[in-house]
Amino acid sequence: MARYGAQFGPDITFMGVDACDWADAGSYSDADVVILGAPFDGGTSHRPGTRFGPQYIRQTDYNPPDGSRPSLAMRVDALRDLRVYDAGDVEMFSGDAERSVRDLQTAVHAVASTGAIPLILGGDHTVAWPDAAGVAQHVGAGRVSMIHFDAHADTGDVEHGSLVGHGQPMRRLIESGAVRGDRFLQIGLRGYWPPPEILSWMARQRMRSYEMTEIGARGLDECLTEASGIAMDECDGVFLSVDIDVCDPGHAPGTGTPEPGGLTARQLLDSVRRIAYELPVLGVDVVEVSPPYDHAEITSYLANRVVLEALTGIARRRKDARDGTTWDPRQPLLDGR
Amino acid sequence: MARYGAQFGPDITFMGVDACDWADAGSYSDADVVILGAPFDGGTSHRPGTRFGPQYIRQTDYNPPDGSRPSLAMRVDALRDLRVYDAGDVEMFSGDAERSVRDLQTAVHAVASTGAIPLILGGDHTVAWPDAAGVAQHVGAGRVSMIHFDAHADTGDVEHGSLVGHGQPMRRLIESGAVRGDRFLQIGLRGYWPPPEILSWMARQRMRSYEMTEIGARGLDECLTEASGIAMDECDGVFLSVDIDVCDPGHAPGTGTPEPGGLTARQLLDSVRRIAYELPVLGVDVVEVSPPYDHAEITSYLANRVVLEALTGIARRRKDARDGTTWDPRQPLLDGR
Amino acid sequence: MARYGAQFGPDITFMGVDACDWADAGSYSDADVVILGAPFDGGTSHRPGTRFGPQYIRQTDYNPPDGSRPSLAMRVDALRDLRVYDAGDVEMFSGDAERSVRDLQTAVHAVASTGAIPLILGGDHTVAWPDAAGVAQHVGAGRVSMIHFDAHADTGDVEHGSLVGHGQPMRRLIESGAVRGDRFLQIGLRGYWPPPEILSWMARQRMRSYEMTEIGARGLDECLTEASGIAMDECDGVFLSVDIDVCDPGHAPGTGTPEPGGLTARQLLDSVRRIAYELPVLGVDVVEVSPPYDHAEITSYLANRVVLEALTGIARRRKDARDGTTWDPRQPLLDGR
């Protein structure tokens, strides 16, 4: 099967990494990470536009697309130290959510089956269902935990007559057994949704959701430490799902359902890096970037950096495992250079 | 069945006309025109956002929403001289195009069955299929001709694996027999789509498509006169479908697939008014207004005025029929006031 | 007297709560809170646009306008647990500031007289004069203290030849005796206004103003605790006036006189919630939201949430008083659901 390329715009790869075809495992046999675009916004309940997320996240940077991004902070070059491929987009017709999620799961599972980490660029959060399910299909139901950054719980049931949508993926994942409810960690929730009956369902699943008030009172670091502990209990690794709206709209205006009072960009980048460094990551998605609502591409920039920080954490984790070293966030930039 | 109201935002009506419930014919038994919102953008091939079209077209004005719009040019007040209701939106989940068009057609047909003119606010152009089909379902297959303002022919076949989408409604209408190919008039086409094989299909259907080059060479008025003649041959009336991208992007930037070189806003308003005045209109839709890509709401303003000019033409046509008068575009504004 | 409705756009209510007519007390006899729109920007010294504040604050949300907003953090649904009405706008002609403030005060006083809490959606900050004066007219001069979030002191005297304007309401309130100078708490001031002579006047009134430098050095929580203590000394309750420009322009660009270096959105929401929870609130206004200068509606979203957090705090305060419970910000979201 031929590489589909890009559903919108030219066939480019994330920051210039090598292209591959997800359906041809031979085209990425040495991959550590395979990027997939999920240009789908048919599941959003409000502002659309995330179909252009993959194109913008791949392309938005002032540095050249040269397949190299040496991290100042972690002293690895994720795009070189890891073997990262970009498989292009999965064709996803926004007018057919059911078929789209089915096709995406096939692709994610194909990638995961090779042992590579699938990293999906959304699209709206609908895609988290096939993303994490595709990983679980490979590692086994309930063997992957979820760390989920978001302003919203995304645990709705039927909405607009459909089981598929950007407010429901987390429920589908738990109901299907792909991810255990008691290994489901949510960071950054706030606002006025979901209503009590859905919260009750969540409580019954024994999910652990950190609302911003608790995060403010206890500190983000402490919450992350606690969440990491839960995530690794009886699981092989984590799926990291980052909804860009976990950040405050001031830092991420280009999104569909902005909820004031969120994390700063700095907090999100630090958190993503830390999780990817400390825990074995089995899959990642970065979703809900809506370029038509963005300004000066700041939300696309942020999402691009979320991807890079996840990759950087993974790369440094592997390097430290290999070299027996440890990362020290307090080390001055130029020490030992 | 209860009125659904608005899928996005508060339950308002077009410029303050009375509300009704399309499923309850008694709620609009005296209607001349019933407005329906079709907040769907799951069928668009490029920029989404038209789901917010109904909300913006209903609301965008500097005049108050008082259910009155006396036309300076035509000396009728369409919202008062006609009995216009707004039935709110049909719920359309953008992630399920097939169900959405089915549900919309049900609503349009229900309205048409009462003898009222359905006027649909899109949404992307996918909705033209259920819009005109719903009318044909009432007046009989092939009894309604189509006058279609657009930069694009919208006669594609399968796209992204689907028969439903904003590039294909006109093919579906002809294939289904709802509208005769040789009573299908297209105004304003231009650019580089569709490819020759689709043009051949169109030619075989004996469609009549006025590309901008012909319009420029012959004059818009002459083309409209010719088109009107064809439209009324063996048909009971016309369905008027206005894709806002028939206008140049300078006049209508807020749309999904802008094609430079289109009509001016003035030309479109004059054309819509003229058709609605000269021909018996059986249905109308105004589509492809994408507020996230708009600036200073100028595209929403234009679409609002397209609706008003269509209603104004209908109102004046009925008045003239009643009073035996004729409209004179050269008459000074204040003459005979 | 008939409800005026909306000065701009359709007659909608805040998030779908019930409508009432402020001039007809019977229409809201069971009200806990009555919302009033004050669509006035004739008093602004720089960028206008706040006249559209009421329309945007009422309407901007991705959740449906269903009259329900269950707070994740506080476990109350302010729009249901309280009886909240929206009285529509007071007609305010921006070209006549004096008449406008007089008419607004009449409406605020009418609401306050029924025992309901008036919550006013500005409009520029000019409206704080009639807002707090209308409350004081009911509870008695000097019986209501003021907690005022703002980048600016708004204690100017005559400007552009007028005593009325958005830089002067706080002076008017103190001079008139409506609010005691020594019960006037200001949070978030910064920048280069007002000049020393006005600061001297403020000092003579024994106002207590927390500039951002002091807040940074001492911590916002400590400042709020101190301010709350002052506010409740010999007063029956507080008027909470929130100028959205207390937040940094990054979080609230859509305002008339943005001053860099402000609070984060998170800080403002937490502070508003806390005050509404801890102190007896007698009136609220949320002002200076200028939609033409906003991007992706993030400032309107923030203001909408400021209103909701104020209501949520009030609702939880009443619930705790009723049930003998206490709110714990550290409680995990799903505990006890």
Add this chain to the structure above:
Amino acid sequence: MARYGAQFGPDITFMGVDACDWADAGSYSDADVVILGAPFDGGTSHRPGTRFGPQYIRQTDYNPPDGSRPSLAMRVDALRDLRVYDAGDVEMFSGDAERSVRDLQTAVHAVASTGAIPLILGGDHTVAWPDAAGVAQHVGAGRVSMIHFDAHADTGDVEHGSLVGHGQPMRRLIESGAVRGDRFLQIGLRGYWPPPEILSWMARQRMRSYEMTEIGARGLDECLTEASGIAMDECDGVFLSVDIDVCDPGHAPGTGTPEPGGLTARQLLDSVRRIAYELPVLGVDVVEVSPPYDHAEITSYLANRVVLEALTGIARRRKDARDGTTWDPRQPLLDGR
């Protein structure tokens, strides 16, 4: 009396012409034209922002502010061939429309009294009342006719409880006798305002209003010729009032009450130039430019050019009178250079 300068921003002059003080006739004793800024938007019924019109119209250009603008088309340099001064702004508090118009009229009259042509930069259209009245105060009631480019008639009576506002100046001018109703020429009207009763009032005043439909049917040139004839019958000269919304929103998005279907920028510039060349102009205003709603400053650019074309027409008219020459629009640019 000292020059007030600019109400907003630095004290600059239109394209760098010399500054003067309107209250000190000696500071512009040799003036042909004196520019006045009227930074007032308290009278607008919808979107504000025109208070920044004077600042933007004065400043928006890519050519340097060097007090020179040689017209390619008319072969005069209006800023040099005429003696043009800029008197800065009249202080106008938007919250006090009555005082503001009174103060503006004083300034306009002062300028007109010296024999100079006052050219006012709005501001919303409220200012046309004091603008033309100030001229009539000098030349005599009924001695100045009005040529008024606008989408709207601006002949409303009381609105929002006020006689002063941007929808009413033309009524005030006629009622006060400053301008004769039968010497009132309106070009470019369209849409759905005013209602029939106001149109009747207009007809009774024997105004002559060219709606866009008549302009389209007869041609703009023919309408202008006819209008010019009426304007000069028993009058000494014309006041030229240009509301930028006479242009289509595609050409002038930055305005308060955009009405689709207007003139092109080219048509407006040609018309203004022609009137200023063919008729004795006694005063000019250019109004309703709202920078917050503009994009890439295209509306400010257009308004700047409207001012320049008016000045250019005046300059060429005087030159031809002096030299006995005639302007030929068909002459190639480089002929005779």
Add this chain to the structure above:
Amino acid sequence: MARYGAQFGPDITFMGVDACDWADAGSYSDADVVILGAPFDGGTSHRPGTRFGPQYIRQTDYNPPDGSRPSLAMRVDALRDLRVYDAGDVEMFSGDAERSVRDLQTAVHAVASTGAIPLILGGDHTVAWPDAAGVAQHVGAGRVSMIHFDAHADTGDVEHGSLVGHGQPMRRLIESGAVRGDRFLQIGLRGYWPPPEILSWMARQRMRSYEMTEIGARGLDECLTEASGIAMDECDGVFLSVDIDVCDPGHAPGTGTPEPGGLTARQLLDSVRRIAYELPVLGVDVVEVSPPYDHAEITSYLANRVVLEALTGIARRRKDARDGTTWDPRQPLLDGR
């Protein structure tokens, strides 16, 4: 020498045509047209941003980048009927205008030497000097005439101490003898630049410049016919240089020095197509597209279509020469399909 690719963003080609390396003639030996990007804005006198022109003109479309663009109007597919390559960008450091234009001319000349038509995507208009000079270097000094669409004459001498800049290329071309002054045709000039002394210089060169007033008075078609006649007198072909600001800012806001009163997009597209069809084109450039000042990419869309219309005209011209056919603009779209 290796292909440089793109100076900004990923290495893509215009609408997906094949890539080549201008320095390796073998990589495009069968080329009819070779596209070159000139991402330079160091020569602009006002708003920069045109460095992103090549990236946006290549990429902006809703049709896929599939190397095919069948023209509805002309019934050729320029990207398939011609052999079109895209050589990527010439590296141009905006901070070094002299080196940049030298390097660009080398590339243009290299392409022209192979017999292919160079088509350059600007960049600011500075690039017209190396563009046309590179062609003249191949066909001989004075053997290529210039048809120049622009609001500005671009015939300045020294500006900001430099001979190189976007206001001066036409002077350099004439002074150097590359293009004859009396074979220099300018369409669309307007406004207030250049001053009389430069116009005198232009007149002495016997340039022929059509200002918008002459175009309005005589008609664009007649002017183009006259210009075409001059262009082909004693010359081998034409260089077509299109500054997007020849269009009105309403149609092309995304540019550096917008001048109100320009052509419509429709007029420009028709003119470019006509010239490319009627005359032997030896080179083309499309310049002054500044994406940061654009809205909804409408200016990039327009520039993309200008390129396509030029290619389409060339393709149809060659086809007609081959087949002995003639293009009829009045032919209905579906006739003979």
Add this chain to the structure above:
Amino acid sequence: MARYGAQFGPDITFMGVDACDWADAGSYSDADVVILGAPFDGGTSHRPGTRFGPQYIRQTDYNPPDGSRPSLAMRVDALRDLRVYDAGDVEMFSGDAERSVRDLQTAVHAVASTGAIPLILGGDHTVAWPDAAGVAQHVGAGRVSMIHFDAHADTGDVEHGSLVGHGQPMRRLIESGAVRGDRFLQIGLRGYWPPPEILSWMARQRMRSYEMTEIGARGLDECLTEASGIAMDECDGVFLSVDIDVCDPGHAPGTGTPEPGGLTARQLLDSVRRIAYELPVLGVDVVEVSPPYDHAEITSYLANRVVLEALTGIARRRKDARDGTTWDPRQPLLDGR
């Protein structure tokens, strides 16, 4: 030599301070600070637009340009307590970086030679080379240390074939000996540039660069204290160079190379104020403000305040030295007024 004034727009001064001519020392003989505009963006590697930085930084405020800015926090009025002049812009042609930096250095040196502090408004960061070199030229090579707020190290070598550009000034300063590498303090670095070989070069120079991770781990205050200590070791004073992109893009979107995860506006303002208060400042620049990418002017507002806080710190430092007082950030605003 005559004052050049403004390269773009009218000749205004920063907030209305007095004008001077840098080439005429007599015009500012009593100056404490002289402001220079450096309207140059020819050195930027990505988004341009900073040429308009000086114009916007000078002009953007809601307070009047009255030459007075009394700081609430520091109780000095920097524009009055210091003698501040604005020398206008140095003419800098963006297409000739080498000449431009040479000319700027001449101006900066001229100012520094008089003993006044030069404060330069960029422009892109290219200007830091001539800015600090011009100061060092006066105080002696190596006698001025550098405190550099930036997301980027700006220590590149040759880029695009040039030694001059916005990514390289810091290298040029160290290589030339103007500033000692071991007295070069960088605050706020982050992201993926520069690559290891440049970091090695930096380490060899013994630069001290605080990446955001270290700042997050240790706290900004501690890092600043440490940096200040280094800066004053064997140096006479500091040059303070503030690249606005040190702030997070949410706070400063209007810049050329935004890097997510930066400082808040509050942090930057506090830091600048503190450094200017605690250390002897010999020169300042504020760079990389790109108005075309800004929204609602929030980045220009921030840069304006950075300038004011630097001036305010300087003024208070001098006052305290004079009066023997000390600034207490915890002092309530109204204490002792």
